[in-house]
Amino acid sequence: MTKDECFFLGKIVGKFSFKGEVLIKLDTDVPEMYTEMESVLIEYNENLVPFFIERSSLQKSSLLRVKFEDIETEEDAEDLVGAFTYLPLTMLPKLEDDQFYFHEIIGFQAIDTNHGNIGEITSVNDSTAQTLFEIKKDGKEILIPINDKFIEKIDKPNKTIHLSTPEGLIDLYLG
Template identity: 65%
Template sequence: MTKEDCFYLGKIVSKYSFKGELLIKLDTDEPESYENLESVLVDFRRQLIPFFIESSQLHKSNLLRVKFEDIEEEADADELINFEAFLPLSQLPPLNENQFYYHEIIGFKAIDARHGDLGEITGVNDQSPQALFQLKHPSGKEILIPVNDEFIQKIDKANATFYFQTPTGLIDLYLD
């Protein structure tokens, strides 16, 4: 399995106890969805390695306390700190019609109420304080639109199209 077949679950940030327990900082709005996992894939030295979970429970808001099978000592747990954890895309919880995962909207057409065809969604930059849709306009220019419910009029998943109503002047910043 490759990273392209997976989604980022979180990062192993610290040990919890001297018995080999670890804390994974989850990258999700719904940490409770991941409380009863059987296993995770850890990006260990550039390879996804399955680690089976003996026990897990939520610890504070977005930390998952896990006890992996065969990790019995602090030294073993130390080796896993700062590595990223992934799950197969098939384990993503289902979403309702108005929700989406960033990876599934790449390639969607973008239509704005004022400007019409904005081109194609090429990605979502979620590394900044405000997540941004990245679009490639037919002119070749890049357009960035904040991921904000107020700007999204409709999502037509069947036709792979996003309908936006962007604030006056936003698109003009990129096209003028």
């Protein structure tokens, strides 16, 4: 299984006990959904390796305390600290029609109420304070904040997102 077939679940941020338990900082708004997993994929030596879970429980709000099979000592656990964890895309919960995962909308056409088709969504930048659609049109990049107020409609079958952006925003990029 490759990373393209998976979604990022979280990062192993520390050891929890001398019995080989680790803490995974989950990258989710609903950590409760991930307390009953049987396994995760851990990025180890540039490969995704399945690790089976004996038990897990939430610690604080977004930390998952996990005991993996065959990880018995503090030293074994130390070897996993800093590693990224993944799950297959098939394990993502189904969303409502007006909701989307970032990976789903790559390749969608962005249609603005005032400018018409403003290009193809090539990426989502979530490394800034405001998450952004990265849209390419005629070699130019347009950055649109992902904001519920701007999103009019998501048409998954036709791979389009209809936007109503503030006056002047798109002109900054195309003008």
